[in-house]
Amino acid sequence: MLPRRAQLARARAVATSALREYPMPPGRLTFLTHGENTTFRLDCDDGRFLVRVHRPLRHGRSLDPHVAIGSELTWLRAIASGADVGVPEPIETRDGSLTATGAGGDWTRVCSVLRWVEGRxxxxxxxxxxxxxxxxxxxxxxxxxxxxxxxxxxxxxxxxxxxxxxxxxxxxxxxxxxxxxxxxxxxxxxxxxxxxxxxxxxxxxxxxxxxxxxxxxxxxxxxxxxxxxxxxxxxxxxxxxxxxxxxxxxxxxxxxxxxxxxxxxxxxxxxxxxxxxxxxxxxxxxxxxxxxxxxxxxxxxxxxxxxxxxxxxxxxxxxxxxxxxxxxxxxxx
The missing domain is CATH 3.90.1200.10 (Aminoglycoside phosphotransferase (APH), C-terminal lobe)
Structure with missing residues (x-):
């Protein structure tokens, strides 16, 4: 079992790598959770964002993670435009994708970014x-x-x-x-x-x-x-x-x-x-x-x-x- 501190270091490196694909300027990356996925909060001049480093095979053994996560974010957009309920706003990469791939050490992971939802x-x-x-x-x-x-x-x-x-x-x-x-x-x-x-x-x-x-x-x-x-x-x-x-x-x-x-x-x-x-x-x-x-x-x-x-x-x-x-x-x- 890789020590927790080493896992978090790899996840942070993955998130930092993936964020280069997004249009937001560099900012402060704050660790939030490490469980099913690893999440960070990004604070930068463009605002506050949630950065998700997705676990491999998170959605079962048969689904492509880019497709599965992209579909999740597509549904969020549909909810936001067609229902009276608040949901996070997905952020696209510079090339218009809803996901990015990040690398850190021997880890390669699919990542996604959402605008931060304020509240408690x-x-x-x-x-x-x-x-x-x-x-x-x-x-x-x-x-x-x-x-x-x-x-x-x-x-x-x-x-x-x-x-x-x-x-x-x-x-x-x-x-x-x-x-x-x-x-x-x-x-x-x-x-x-x-x-x-x-x-x-x-x-x-x-x-x-x-x-x-x-x-x-x-x-x-x-x-x-x-x-x-x-x-x-x-x-x-x-x-x-x-x-x-x-x-x-x-x-x-x-x-x-x-x-x-x-x-x-x-x-x-x-x-x-x-x-x-x-x-x-x-x-x-x-x-x-x-x-x-x-x-x-x-x-x-x-x-x-x-x-x-x-x-x-x-x-x-x-x-x-x-x-x-x-x-x-x-x-x-």
């Missing part, structure tokens, strides 16, 4: 109004996708049963099947049960289309009384109710959960209908996906490795909660 992220001490705003924005996003036809060549991950439970994804540097093999045996058996349960559920889910796929409050920027949705890196075609499940997943074990759930769903349904009969099943799918991702990332990032056992225990506790819960009282449109 509210994840702690949330109120139902925050979930109501998110529900309304999420439904607006889904409605935009229902009415938008991408141009030929658009390609994003398909969040189907195989993507969640098969061998489509690569986490860290490991195929999903290799991550399954690293799970504690008892937990793997419980994940197998979720996989089997979700098979017919997903096969019969008709409300499928473009989704954000990671739309929790950590990816919502609040400014005054408006919100912007950020981090579309997981976006693809999948069940719409999965976006709702992601928004509620980390709050599922909190006493305030029913109130937050109802605020989210009530606001969503003012824009478009949705059936949430299997909401808890999709929350279970999210838990499985998160644990597999964390397991793979822990093999290449010491910070993740230190907390892997904690995440496994949380997954078991979450499945206990979901399996003991009565059917949801808020289901059909």
């Amino acid at each position: 992220i509210i994840e702690d001490f949330t109120h139902p109004v925050h979930f109501a705003r998110l529900g309304r924005a999420m439904a607006t996003l889904h409605h935009q996708a229902d009415t938008w036809t991408p141009l030929p060549g658009f390609a994003r991950l398909t969040w189907d049963h195989e993507a969640f439970f098969g061998d489509v994804m690569v986490y860290g540097t490991l195929r999903a099947s290799e991550c399954w093999e690293l799970l504690p045996r008892a937990l793997a058996e419980r994940f197998d049960a979720v996989r089997d349960r979700l098979g017919p559920v997903m096969a019969n889910d008709a409300d499928v289309g473009l989704i954000h796929a990671d739309l929790h409050l950590g990816n919502v920027v609040h400014h005054d009384r408006t919100i912007s949705l950020i981090d579309f890196d997981d976006s693809g075609t999948g069940p719409r109710v999965y976006d709702l499940a992601v928004a509620l997943w980390e709050r599922r074990d909190e006493p305030e959960y029913p109130m937050l759930r109802d605020a989210l769903l009530t606001a969503y349904r003012k824009v478009r209908p949705i059936d949430t009969t299997h909401l808890d099943d999709y929350i279970a799918a999210r838990q499985v996906a998160f644990d597999l991702w964390y397991t793979g990332t822990a093999q290449v990032d010491p910070a993740f490795a230190d907390r892997l056992d904690v995440v496994h225990r949380w997954s078991a506790d979450m499945l206990d909660l979901l399996e003991a819960a009565p059917p949801s009282l808020v289901t059909t449109p």
